[in-house]
Amino acid sequence: MARNSSRAQVVRTEATELQQRLDFEAAIDTIVADLVVQGPASPWAQLPSEGPVTVDGRTLHVAISSEAGRLDLNSGDIATIDRALQGLGAAGSDRAAFRTAIEGTRADGKRFMGFSDAAPILALLHSLPCPARWFTLYSGLTQPDETQTDDELARAMGRTGSSGFGRQPMKPGTPLRLNLQHPDGSSLQTIIRVGGPNRPYDVLHWARSIQC
Structure with a gap:
């Protein structure tokens, strides 16, 4: 009985993790599709950006920033x-x-x-x-792209004028860092490059937790 209970728990955990991954991937696909279709008009094309993405009734929170500013x-x-x-x-x-x-x-x-x-x-x-x-x-x-640099990092580098840039248009080909929060508390950090040669985007980094 104990063995069956343990196996059932493993199956439930695997099913939960699979659903989380599918939701994360669907949210990323949704954002990339919006970027490809709308281009600069997409709300995700202004960096940094954040907002909700709903997948089958589950709302994930997504924050996007540019790797060029790091x-x-x-x-x-x-x-x-x-x-x-x-x-x-x-x-x-x-x-x-x-x-x-x-x-x-x-x-x-x-x-x-x-x-x-x-x-x-x-x-x-x-x-x-x-x-x-x-x-x-x-x-x-x-050198970090000053138009994409976080204000705190800009000040640390002595770029006192950078704090006025605010949100800036995404530059084509720039890798993007996405932090995704699932409503069940799980999270994902990924870095993608939109417009890969054979697919809508290439995954450069994938970690099933957000360190910071």
């Missing part, structure tokens, strides 16, 4: 990254260890292929809450 661990200018970390309040010892690790990675000709690869480096920033919030692996930019 510091790129692979291609970002190291001095710019260090200045931003100082402005964000990272301790000097953390910044020094972080800079050494980044320089070593690049000297070896390596790239971070995913946030799991970058986790040990980001963990060096002990004094900075949730450092992954400020970083990307996918923009390919040496």
